Every structure is written in structure tokens, then in C-alpha cells.
Amino acid sequence: xxxxxxxxxxxxxxxxxxxxxxxxxxxxxxxxxxxxxxxxxxxxxxxxxxxxxxxxxxxxxxxxxxxxxxxxxxxxxxxxxxxxxxxxxxxxxxxxxxxxxxxxxxxxxxxxxxxxxxxxxxxxxxxxxxxxxxxxxxxxxxxxxxxxxxxxxxxxxxxxxxxxxxxxxxxxxxxxxxxxxxxxxxxxxxxxxxxxxxxxxxxxxxxxxxxxxxxxxxxxxxxxxxxxxxxxxxxxxxxxxxxxxxxxxxxxxxxxxxx
Amino acid sequence: xxxxxxxxxxxxxxxxxxxxxxxxxxxxxxxxxxxxxxxxxxxxxxxxxxxxxxxxxxxxxxxxxxxxxxxxxxxxxxxxxxxxxxxxxxxxxxxxxxxxxxxxxxxxxxxxxxxxxxxxxxxxxxxxxxxxxxxxxxxxxxxxxxxxxxxxxxxxxxxxxxxxxxxxxxxxxxxxxxxxxxxxxxxxxxxxxxxxxxxxxxxxxxxxxxxxxxxxxxxxxxxxxxxxxxxxxxxxxxxxxxxxxxxxxxxxxxxxxxxxxxxxxxxxxxxxxxxxxxxxxxxxxxxxxxxxxxxxxxxxxxxxxxxxxxxxxxxxxxxxxxxxxxxxxxxxxxxxxxxxxxxxxxxxxxxxxxxxxxxxx
Ligand SMILES: Nc1ncnc2c1ncn2[C@@H]1O[C@H](COP(=O)(O)OP(=O)(O)OP(=O)(O)O)[C@@H](O)[C@H]1O
Ligand SMILES: [Mg+2]
Numbered sequence: 210x211x212x213x214x215x216x217x218x219x220x221x222x223x224x225x226x227x228x229x230x231x232x233x234x235x236x237x238x239x240x241x242x243x244x245x246x247x248x249x250x251x252x253x254x255x256x257x258x259x260x261x262x263x264x265x266x267x268x269x270x271x272x273x274x275x276x277x278x279x280x281x282x283x284x285x286x287x288x289x290x291x292x293x294x295x296x297x298x299x300x301x302x303x304x305x306x307x308x309x310x311x312x313x314x315x316x317x318x319x320x321x322x323x324x325x326x327x328x329x330x331x332x333x334x335x336x337x338x339x340x341x342x343x344x345x346x347x348x349x350x351x352x353x354x355x356x357x358x359x360x361x362x363x364x365x366x367x368x369x370x371x372x373x374x375x376x377x378x379x380x381x382x383x384x385x386x387x388x389x390x391x392x393x394x395x396x397x398x399x400x401x402x403x404x405x406x407x408x409x410x411x412x413x414x415x416x417x418x419x420x421x422x423x424x425x426x427x428x429x430x431x432x433x434x435x436x437x438x439x440x441x442x443x444x445x446x447x448x449x450x451x452x453x454x455x456x457x458x459x460x461x462x463x464x465x466x467x468x
Numbered sequence: 469x470x471x472x473x474x475x476x477x478x479x480x481x482x483x484x485x486x487x488x489x490x491x492x493x494x495x496x497x498x499x500x501x502x503x504x505x506x507x508x509x510x511x512x513x514x515x516x517x518x519x520x521x522x523x524x525x526x527x528x529x530x531x532x533x534x535x536x537x538x539x540x541x542x543x544x545x546x547x548x549x550x551x552x553x554x555x556x557x558x559x560x561x562x563x564x565x566x567x568x569x570x571x572x573x574x575x576x577x578x579x580x581x582x583x584x585x586x587x588x589x590x591x592x593x594x595x596x597x598x599x600x601x602x603x604x605x606x607x608x609x610x611x612x613x614x615x616x617x618x619x620x621x622x623x624x625x626x627x628x629x630x631x632x633x634x635x636x637x638x639x640x641x642x643x644x645x646x647x648x649x650x651x652x653x654x655x656x657x658x659x660x661x662x663x664x665x666x667x668x669x670x671x672x673x674x675x676x677x678x679x680x681x682x683x684x685x686x687x688x689x690x691x692x693x694x695x696x697x698x699x700x701x702x703x704x705x706x707x708x709x710x711x712x713x714x715x716x717x718x719x720x721x722x723x724x725x726x727x728x729x730x731x732x733x734x735x736x737x738x739x740x741x742x743x744x745x746x747x748x749x750x751x752x753x754x755x756x757x758x759x760x761x762x763x764x765x766x767x768x769x770x771x772x773x774x775x776x777x778x779x780x781x782x783x784x785x786x787x788x789x790x791x792x793x794x795x796x797x798x799x800x801x802x803x804x805x806x807x808x809x810x811x812x813x814x815x816x817x818x819x820x821x822x823x824x825x826x827x828x829x
Contacts, residue, residue, distance in 0.1 A: 262715065262718065265640075265715060265718050267639050290721050290722075291721065292721075293720065293721040295721075298719035300715065304712040304713055304715075304716045306713060306735070307735055308731075308737075308824075317722070317731075318720035321726050321727075322721065368716070371716075372719070372720065375721060
């Protein structure tokens with residue numbers, strides 16, 4: 210069950226530094242939204258506020274509202290741990306747990322939530338998640354080997370498998386391909402194409418072609434200047450953004466004339 | 469014309485080769501220079517005031533350094549000469565560092581092995597005198613195992629929890645002041661001499677609180693000595709666990725305490741165990757605080773809560789101060805047992821950490 214996200218007037222601070230200002234946008238369920246923009250404009254910051262991951266950084270806080278299907282995820286009685294179960298995240302660098310095997314990595318989120326599940330169910334989830342991440346065929350014979358022994362691209366798909374194993378409704382991806390070769394990148398893009406049938410996906414990318422290939426909607430962020438907070442310049446359908454952006458800055462960025 | 473260019477070409481190739489290859493000392497140069505230096509030192513020993521084994525060795529060393537560097541400088545050039553000089557220093561420091569270690573170990577093993585027997589390990593000093601044969605370390609072994617065991621039981625968890633607080637909780641809470649002062653005290657505690665800790669336990673627990681001079685008093689002192697080492701080493705280990713791993717765990721909806729327990733600690737486990745074992749090994753050899761807190765005993769006392777208890781370090785000290793041959797031999801025997809004990813601890817730690825830590829592929 211994918212869900213929609215509505216962000217309204219979001220400001221994000223790291224201590225006294227305002228990193229992002231006045232961001233408002235919506236993400237449709239079962240779609241891919243790409244966040245693009247120059248380095249340091251706050252894409253990762255905005256992405257992290259969508260599942261309250263910024264809160265693990267000391268001093269970081271957000272103002273504004275983020276609604277998940279109408280429910281305010283910053284509400285007073287909302288548990289950030291539950292928010293993160295519903296809104297999963299994949300990071301720029303593959304980060305499998307080094308103490309765990311491939312299988313244990315996939316099941317980490319389920320094993321460590323404190324609920325007991327029958328073994329047969331877990332086995333099923335391992336296969337389903339690894340198939341979902343297009344990794345099953347490559348690792349099915351070595352599920353008990355360390356996850357850190359896989360190639361970078363495989364590790365990243367393992368991390369995706371780990372993220373989808375807990376059945377989130379939204380998947381956030383922060384430059385998931387930037388540490389990968391073109392083949393692995395394609396594998397992950399194909400995967401995103403499949404995943405959007407089930408999940409709402411928000412992806413940060415520096416790769417214009419990638420944004421054009423995988424997303425329905427593109428949001429362009431920019432910095433007003435050094436030390437100033439990042440802002441959302443424009444958000445529209447990817448087709449519109451790449452063919453006919455309304456803002457000059459967007460056009461400059463997309464055509465590579467800046468940033 | 470063609471010949472000329474070919475010759476020129478060959479010549480330039482030879483030049484290039486020389487430029488790339490450079491001069492070389494023969495393979496045997498190090499050994500050769502070493503042999504020559506020893507010979508020179510020996511000659512100087514015979515002819516001049518250079519005297520004794522140590523003096524001759526130092527002279528040989530100096531001759532070696534100067535000789536090899538000079539030869540290399542002439543043949544190979546400055547960079548290689550410096551390289552050889554530095555290499556020599558590195559090897560020399562290595563030897564200087566290792567020789568005493570091996571000498572200590574060797575002496576203890578040789579002298580201790582003569583004394584160790586089943587009787588030595590299973591009897592106390594109850595019926596032995598400084599001059600009589602027989603007697604053993606059973607009472608001291610029990611004492612050390614109990615005192616160090618109890619200290620580890622308190623010290624290791626306390627130290628690990630303190631480190632977890634300092635690394636995982638303090639930065640995100642409004643208690644940074646507290647964390648800083650804890651950190652500071654841990655540093656200070658590392659430097660406090662063990663005899664002072666013994667005195668502290670004696671005044672605070674024995675004199676003020678009326679605790680008996682006993683194994684447990686010794687354990688308290690050892691715990692205090694152990695704590696800063698465990699805290700520091702655990703802290704270091706936790707700090708090198710990448711933030712990304714914690715974030716990956718949080719992003720899966722795993723709560724913080726479970727992240728620490730199931731992700732961070734296992735990742736750092738092998739280092740934490742090694743640190744804890746080193747701390748235990750360190751306090752296992754403490755003598756001064758034991759003298760102040762449980763004193764010396766010649767008979768078996770299995771109850772750490774009542775009455776003086778022997779321990780291996782105090783046994784060694786006691787026997788050594790007796791001064792008789794039999795006693796000094798007993799001291800060597802006890803020293804060997806203490807070292808073996810520490811080595812067993814260390815081996816166990818390595819074994820445990822191999823099975824708990826990061827999986828290598
Ligand atoms: N942990 C942090 N502490 C303090 N400031 C931070 C932190 N993380 C990011 N910032 C600041 O917030 C601003 C936005 O950073 P952010 O990481 O969101 O940029 P980004 O758009 O993701 O850049 P990139 O494309 O390079 O990843 C930057 O000015 C950055 O220096
Ligand atoms: Mg980023």
C-alpha cells in the first residue's frame with residue numbers, strides 16, 4: 210500500500226544553521242519523484258525529514274508539516290521509530306551490517322523489531338525481498354556468507370532488499386547509484402521501475418539522465434547563495450522539467466550551464 | 469647516417485636505463501657491513517679502551533650505521549642512503565623493544581618450570597616455612613581468580629555501559645557537561661597510581677564503612693583500576709563504528725537501544741573484548757592495592773567476603789622478601805602461573821572475538 214506525502218512550509222535547521230527554507234511539495238503514491246540540484250542545496254536534508262532521519266543528527270530539527278496520507282508524521286504522539294518502519298531509506302554508500310550474513314541483513318529490520326515470527330515466514334521474506342531487489346539469483350547459494358563480501362552493486366541491492374523486507378510504504382533513496390558502475394546502476398534503475406508498482410519512491414540524484422529515466426516528477430532545489438538556505442525552485446512532471454522548465458535556473462542547471 | 473642514429477638511440481636507451489635503475493649495493497651488503505662492523509668493533513676492543521660486551525655492541529652498531537650509510541650514499545645516492553639508515557633504525561628499535569620482553573618471558577619460563585608440579589599447584593603455604601621444601605600456590609590461585617573475577621564482573625559491564633553513555637547518548641542529550649567531566653575523570657583515573665587506589669579503598673571501605681580486609685575489598689580496588697581502561701578502549705571501539713551503520717539501522721525502524729545492542733556492539737565486539745581482557749590482565753598483576761586491602765595469607769580462604777586472602781602477586785612479593793632459595797623459587801613458579809593465566813585469558817578473548825565480531829568474507 211503506497212501512500213502520498215504532502216510537505217508544507219518545511220524549514221530544516223542544523224543547530225542555528227538554516228539548511229532548507231520554505232519547501233512545499235507533494236509526492237503521489239506509486240510514483241517516482243526525483244530531487245535534483247547542486248551540491249549542498251539540501252536534497253539529502255529534505256529527504257531525511259520525510260522519515261525523521263535528520264533527528265539522529267545532534268542539533269538537527271525541522272519546522273513545518275509533513276503529512277503521510279494526511280497524518281502528520283511530526284505529530285506529538287507519533288513515534289519516529291514507527292515512521293521509519295513505514296518510510297524506508299536507502300543510502301548513497303552501500304552499508305550492509307558487517308556482523309551479519311546476507312540472510313541476516315535482509316531480516317535485520319524484522320528480527321530487531323522485537324516481534325517473533327515463524328521461521329518459515331522469515332525464509333519466505335528473505336526470498337521475496339531478494340527477488341524484489343533482483344539479487345536472488347546471484348546470492349541464493351550463499352545466503353549465509355557475510356553481506357560485506359558482495360560487490361558494491363550487489364551490496365546496494367542487498368540494502369534495498371533489507372529496506373523492502375520490512376514492507377514500508379514509501380522508499381527514500383539518497384543517490385543510490387552514485388557509488389556504482391553503469392551496469393549496476395541500470396540494474397537499480399530497472400528495480401526502481403518495478404518497485405514503484407508497490408511503493409512511493411523519492412530519489413535524490415545528481416544524474417540528469419537518471420532522473421529523466423526513472424521519475425515521473427522532478428523537483429529542482431537551489432541555493433540562493435553561499436551560507437543561505439536551500440529552496441525548492443520548481444517541481445513539475447519530469448517531461449515538463451526537462452523540455453520546458455518555467456524557471457531560468459532550472460533550465461541552466463539541467464542543460465549543464467551551472468552547478 | 470642510419471648507423472649513427474642507431475648508435476645514438478642505443479646510447480640514449482642505456483642512459484635511460486641507468487636513470488631508471490640507478491646504482492645498487494650487492495645483495496649481501498647488509499650482512500657484509502654487519503660482519504665488518506663486528507670485526508672492527510672487536511679489533512677496537514682488543515686495541516683501545518672499548519670494553520665489555522655492551523660497549524663493543526654499541527661500537528659495532530655505530531660502525532655499521534656509518535659504514536652502510538656512507539657506502540650506500542656513494543653508490544646509490546642520497547635517497548637510498550637515508551632509506552637504509554631509517555630501515556636500520558626501525559629494525560634496531562624493534563630488537564631493542566623485543567629483547568627485554570623475550571628475556572623476561574624466558575627467565576620466568578625457565579626458572580618457573582623447575583618449580584611447578586602438581587603439589588605446587590594444589591597445596592597452600594599453611595605447613596611450609598621459608599626454608600622448607602613443599603608448599604604451593606593453591607591459596608593464592610584461588611584468591612587471584614576470585615578477586616580478579618569479581619572485579620571483572622563489576623568493572624567490565626560498568627566500563628562498557630559508561631562508554632556507551634559517552635559515545636551513544638551524551639552527544640544527543642543536554643548532558644554534554646556531565647559527559648565531559650566523566651571523560652576527564654576517566655583520564656585522571658588512568659593516571660592514578662594503584663597504591664593510591666588501594667589506600668582509597670582502605671580508608672573509604674575498610675576504615676570508614678567497616679568492611680573487613682578481604683578479597684572483596686581487593687576486588688573493589690581492582691575494579692576501580694580496571695574501569696578507566698575498559699571505558700577508554702570501549703569508547704575508541706564504539707567511535708570507529710561508522711555512523712552509516714547506525715543510520716541504516718534507524719532507517720529500518722530499529723529503536724536506538726536495539727541498534728546499540730544488536731548492531732553497534734557486535735560490530736565493535738572484538739575490540740571491546742580485547743580491551744576488557746587487557747584491563748583484566750593488567751589488574752591481575754597488581755600488588756600494592758592487594759597488600760592494603762586484603763594483605764597476605766598463607767592458607768586457603770575461598771570466601772572473598774571474610775578475612776585476608778592470598779593472591780599470586782602478593783604471594784610472589786611475600787616469597788621474594790623471604791629471601792631464601794626455596795622461597796625465591798616459589799616466587800618464580802607463581803610468576804609463571806600468573807603469566808600463563810594472563811595468556812589463557814588473552815587467548816580466550818581472541819577466540820571469543822573471532823566468533824562474535826565482524827564477519828570477514
Ligand atoms: N550533519 C550536518 N550538520 C551540519 N550541517 C549539515 C549537516 N548535513 C548537512 N549540512 C548542511 O546542510 C546543507 C544541505 O546539505 P545536504 O547534505 O542536504 O545537501 P545535498 O543537497 O544533499 O548535497 P549533495 O548533493 O552534496 O549530497 C549544507 O550546507 C550542509 O553543509
Ligand atoms: Mg546529499
